Amino acid sequence: MMPFIIKNLPILIVITPLMFSLIVAVLNNNRLAWTFSTFASFLTMIFTILLCFEVSYKSNISYYLGNWPPPLGIEYVIDRISIIPIMIVSVIGLIATLFAHNFFTLEIDEKLVSKTYSLWLLTIAGLIGLITTADAFNLFVFLEISSLSAVALVALGSKVDRKALVAGYNYLILGAVGATFYVIGVGLLYGVTGTLNMGDLAQKIPALGLNKSVIVAFTFMMLGIMVKAAVFPLHIWLPNAYAYAPSPVSVLLAATSTKVSIYIIVRISYTIFGSSYEIYSFESLRYILLYLAILAMFAGTIMAIFEKDVKKLLAHSSVAQIGYIVLGISLATSTGIASSFIHLINHALIKAGLFMSIVAMGYYTLKRIDVKTIAGLGRQLPITFFSFVICALSLAGLPLTVGFISKLYLIKAAYISEGIWLPFLILVSSALSLIYIWKLIEGLWYNEKSLKIEKIKELPEIYLPLLVIAFLNIYFGVDASLIIDNSFIASDALMSGIK
Amino acid sequence: MIGEIIINAFLVTLMLTIAIFIINTRKVISTILLTGTYSLVAALMFVSLDAVDVAFTEASVGAGISTILFLAALSYLPKEEKEEKFNVKHIYAICTCIIVAGLLIWASYDLPLVGQLENPVHQNLAQDFIEGSRNHIGIPNVVTSILASYRGYDTFGETVVIYTAGIAVLVLLYDGVSKTSKIHKENNK
């Protein structure tokens, strides 16, 4: 049994949630559906952990789907780089699934819950599939699986607020345009190289020299994915989508979906075009990305400061955080990319925790979670508040939390390649972020309760995910070597592909 | 093979005409019918470009199911669009489109010419697929053998996508009476 599993790990992590989603959909019992989903995501995580060990001494696992060798068939590649986002998705997936049960039964029509779990697992499967694939077109298919299911999940928030529908619609249209742009890019590349496998493409592109189609293809692919990753001017779908989605969906999407897209940006720019990166536009694109990232940092933070709706506030903050991650990528140095990876992981942990604790506080209202409505709830829900504070301080970059580690490395990288002005900007924006964080903490703890609900008590079922995420936030802030070492290994691996 | 080229050019221009008409039609039903026709012509184009399977699919999906879905949705929607004045958004859209089109046209100078045998697209893989389909799989329709075997995983993904859409629409258009849970009835008075 074991060798069989070991041999097929790369595909098992994708098809486990996928196949379970097909089974879950036809179940009638909500509790059973949840159990199945949890089981599926648990299995996925176990497989991912096994895969981690496997990758750590094989460094590069290639899996031929359908037993056809790569340029003909589709290939899965798992290496030290891709294992990071896979880990994020599967761990957060499990935590969010554990968390989801109470909220789905509450926020969604009873009869739709099992189907919702199906969509939920599809999102997870789609995201993992996106990461593992080494085929440019297969990536598109999984992009669509994940985004269609995510759109549906977002729109399910319409039971609470009709704006969820518009948010879902915009997400869908922008996402589809982005995906189509990506497809155009792939098409142009295919037109000039005749292959779709990423490794194969990377080998063939340098031979083409300064080819206009390749440059345009690169631009289009990047643009397409940047929509999905919500890089600054293309982020407009994100705040509403995260804010109006049902609670568990916000948790899952905020923590994983953009991270995966950013990983793809890295993959495209370094793996496919990396070997010809001196010739091509990446050097100039780097600066475009850099400035966009800086804009994102400030725009997101400032929007968040003036926002009253807490989920939307966190979504705006996500835009800013994506800015940090993209900034790391745009530095195009080993340290920069490593810092991006570090922040990728850490931000997933932070945002998952923040959204979980915030929506847990909104559990009793089912209305929009406003700074006012949650006032004073912190004292009534101490565990939730505790994990919220941990994650919020982590977001602000307080030492001993993961946020600090990522900021530390990001600034180091920025300082090394751009001098002092960039760290300074980063820090100003992160100091600004303290304003909204503090607004929330203060509101939760010091303000008088505005809700007239008597029976507020915490749900014991969500203690586990909340405490786990708070623990992770602290643990990796204290003993960060696991994240840091792996990120550096990944970034070195990426950079070594560039001559 | 000048005939082929002329047919292609004609069809493509025809599509352009239809598309231009679609922009400014305000009657939704006409838009839908024109879109259906657009798909039909595209399918015809696919036939003339030797992509029979694609034509088959485009005909049944683009012209068929899509149109029916549009019509089904239209029964709940206003039948006529609101009049739009030319505004900044249009200028913005036009600029975006011109830039993107400019980029693409610029790129097209380095694209291989249509239909040349020596294009990289035809030099790589294609022959392997055809030979493989003939010798290893034994199915005359190369498209099917790639679809189901070589790139079977893509097709699995595609099936899952359509499944996702099915479930998503099912969930979104579920018209049961929504039940509010007990807690909220108490709390949201």
Place this chain on the structure above:
Amino acid sequence: MINSKSITLFLFLFGFWLLMSGHYTVLITSLGVISCLLCVYLTIKGNFLDNETIPIYFFPRLIQYTIWLIKEIFISNITTAKVILSKSEDPELFSVKATQKTNEGKVTYANSITLTPGTVTTQIKDNVFEVHALTKEFGNDVRGSEMDRMVTWLEEGK
């Protein structure tokens, strides 16, 4: 379940399959049989395996009728083309009475009227058809009710 209609339908469908298929291996043909059975099953399940679906009693006189119809169509096509090209249309709307008893008969009659260009059935109320004709001549043809007689003849069967 198994009656003359279902068997006839099955045979028709299977014939259709064989004509379409072109690959007469055991696998494909057995799949064909299964498919045809499925189709028959669906009609039974939907409870519409009746005379309207498969009017067996039409068959004896069907070929003769079809030939006659094609001839009619050909003639009226030429006439219509003349009318269109010469711009001499003179439309009229009138009612005729159909003498068919069954639905399938009426439908055949109405379709035949519509199939011959120059005349279109616009409404059916019980057994009164409202017909739109391109010119008076076409109208006279229909009113002459030769077609009506032919269809009734077809309907009677053997």
Place this chain on the structure above:
Amino acid sequence: MLDLSIQIISIISFVGGVFFILTGSIGLIRLPDVFSRIHAAGMIDTAGASFIILGMILQSGFSLITAKLVFIGIFIFFTSPITGHVTANLARKKGVNPIGKTKGKTL
């Protein structure tokens, strides 16, 4: 010899088909109202289609394609009157009045 005659017959039938189709489309543009245009459309569907299919049948010789072409023909024959009739029916139902040559309406 046989080939040649089949060729000639098929060309003739193509020509016939094209003639009817073109006439039909001219009719679609020229004729005054929906009801009259249905006749033109019917012409395309019946004579135009059948002649062209006939031409192709002659071209293809006797094979599976013939069967399929026949099926297309039957199908078109089957569906054309339905759509024509339903369109006319609906137009009548929704109060579109046929235009006569001399005056507006006849019954």
Place this chain on the structure above:
Amino acid sequence: MANEFYIYLSILTPLIAFFITPLLSSNPNLRDSLGPIGGLITFYSSINIASLYLDGEVLSFTFFQISETLSISFKITGLGVIFGLVASGLWILASIYTIGYMRGNKEKNQTRFFTFYSIAIFAAICIAYSGNLLTLFIFYEVLTFSTYPLVAHKQNEEAKKAGRIYMGILVGTSIVFLLPAIIIVWVLTGSLDFSTNGILKGNIPNEYVTFLLALFAFGIGKAALMPFHKWLPAAMVAPTPVSALLHAVAVVKAGVFSMLVVITYVFGIDFLTETNGAVWLIWISSITLLLSSCIAITKDDLKARLAYSTISQLSYIVLGGAIATNIAVQGASIHIVMHAVGKITLFFAAGAIYVATHLSKISDLNGMGKSMPLTFVAFFIGSLSIIGVPPMGGSWSKFYLMLGSVEKDYLLVIYILAISTLLNVYYLLEIPAKAFFQQKRTNIQVTKHPLTVYPTFFAAILTIILFIYIEPLKDITNLIFGN
């Protein structure tokens, strides 16, 4: 191991107090006794550490490794010993006083208060014994965040606003300036560990020294250099024990301590002298010193005046560091002790007055000296110490500072010190003078709480003791730059 035991003991004691306090919320007496007991234990271990340090033992250990070059580690330095002694020693006093204040004033949420009080002390002691910049920074932030609930203790709008200013300036400066400075050091040297002669020498272009020092100087907002001093007066809304903690024991001392540490152990005074990188800091601190003294005069609120006094006194210490000679740094470090004791006396007195009479305006204190003689005598002694009049401890530090500036020929600095002393005299002595020699205006009910008065008086006596018994302190300061 046996020696490191004392470090563990001194760090863990307040931490344990932090964890136990909430559990004892139902038993106030037991809960409140935790503070003095913890203080005694910590002070005991701090004395042991000091004596071990004087014996030349090198005490250091790494708590854990974050990554290859980053770790959280502790190491005993001369400055650290002094700060550790101050923090732990005054904790005993402060905790006793706090009991009196909180009970006398019948404050709410006492458990929360004591909890965060302990964690603040914990952070201060960790700062004292930190072995590298990262550790220092981390506990610096912990200190900031743990004192926020204390500042905003009253939970009204004013307290929250003050809390926002407090957090905004301290966290803002530390993130925007201090963090990049630390990272620059990290990038340049690859290490953050303290070394007695500094670690930057040879690793940084000379022209960047000024810039980097500026980042540090403004980044350490707790040192209250002039543009970033606003948080200190704002935080005055807090209960007086907190003010005592902020202004005497933990927070501001942590700030100036960090400043001195950075100057001596990161830059190294020789290096600073060589590059003249700290000259500007002398002027900035001098300006702060004078200006804040002037502002203090205009304040009628007792605690606000003390706050501005603190700002000015802190600048003495920064000035000592900026002069960057052995003697000046020694003076600065002695001033940490002296000012701490003196200022805590003043705050205790202010708190005692508030508990007894609920007065906070200086103009209302006329003639109160007769009803609260012990308190005002203590206040008088404390003032003298701050001013630097000889039988009090404060005179030593000023003496050393002047020596230092003479050594470097900064004559202007001496004048500034003199002027500021005169201002001190004016704004501090005005209060006991009014209390003793003016006519009592209204009938004010005086209800003293004994636990507020005696610690105050004891602290006053401590200033005198420190003047006489200065030798051990001098021994320690001699070891700041290694044996």
Place this chain on the structure above:
Amino acid sequence: MIDQIFGVWNYWIVFILMMIGLYIVISKKSLLKKIVGLAIFQTSVFLLYITFGKIAGGTAPILTDNLNEIYSNPLPHVLILTAIVVGVATTALGLALTVRINKAYGTINEDEISASDLVEYHEKYLEDKK
């Protein structure tokens, strides 16, 4: 020469078609029209792919017994089959959302929707003030 012109002509028109689709998506206010635009956009992209796969004088990639036959490249066809399905999935989902939006808002005009949201926001704001 004519090969050259028509060789690029197809691309150009396809690009322009794409842009028409994109233009509709960006500029039109009707949510339904946006979906139509998206469909046009995607269909045009499909055409681009299929154009890549074409070989002049080739035939459809369904094997015959003639071994010397030139077949057009089948790979783009497969890709586009997948893409068409994805496209119809997107369309269906978009339509479902549009229908729901129309039900919730009573309009599918972007401007009116945001106006309606704004009104709701203000009402809520006034409520809060009370």
Place this chain on the structure above:
Amino acid sequence: MFLAVLIALSVSFLLILVRLIIGKTTYDRILAANSIGTIIVLAISVHGFYMGRPEFIDISIVYALINFIGTVAVLKLFDKGTLGDK
């Protein structure tokens, strides 16, 4: 020969397209769309012959089918205002 037929079909296609676009009543459009369907069905068959691979007639059948169903759908929509049961 086939090319000539194709061209003729294209011409009639264009003519009908004019009707589709100018419309007048919706029924005209429906009629035109239906006729365009028929034309394309024929065109595909003829194109198959023209290219020498006439075995793809299936596409035409699908076309005819889809055309019919589409027309029915449009008509139903106009008749009942919905495609489902009211």
Place this chain on the structure above:
Amino acid sequence: MDNLILKVCTKVLFTPIILFGLYVQFHGDFGPGGGFQAGVIVAAAFILYAMVFSVEDCKVIMPPKLNFFLLALGAFLYGFVGIIGLILGDPYLSYDVLGTTKEAGQHIGILLVEFGVGLTVCNVMISLFYSFANFNFGKKNND
């Protein structure tokens, strides 16, 4: 639609359309077509029936529960064929091991897989139509 002609003709056309769909399904190996197109054609027959008669009538032939089950089953079948490959020791979606020879295995695999696609597509399309056609317009959703 209460139209006699349409009703009668739909009854007549229903089975041939489905059969044609199935023909396309099973002849995807030899000519254009395959699971996806077949699914659409079969679904088109059902949709036609539902339009001309009523959705309720169509639900007699294809009950929603069965429809939903088949919808999931099709994709599951596809995935499961892949898993069989896994169990027999080959990578995912490898059909070589399904039959006695590689070629036979490929044939079986492709047939099953295409059937899965067809099943899903057909049922998704029917399900889409059901959803759209019977979306409850009168009731307000956000109560």
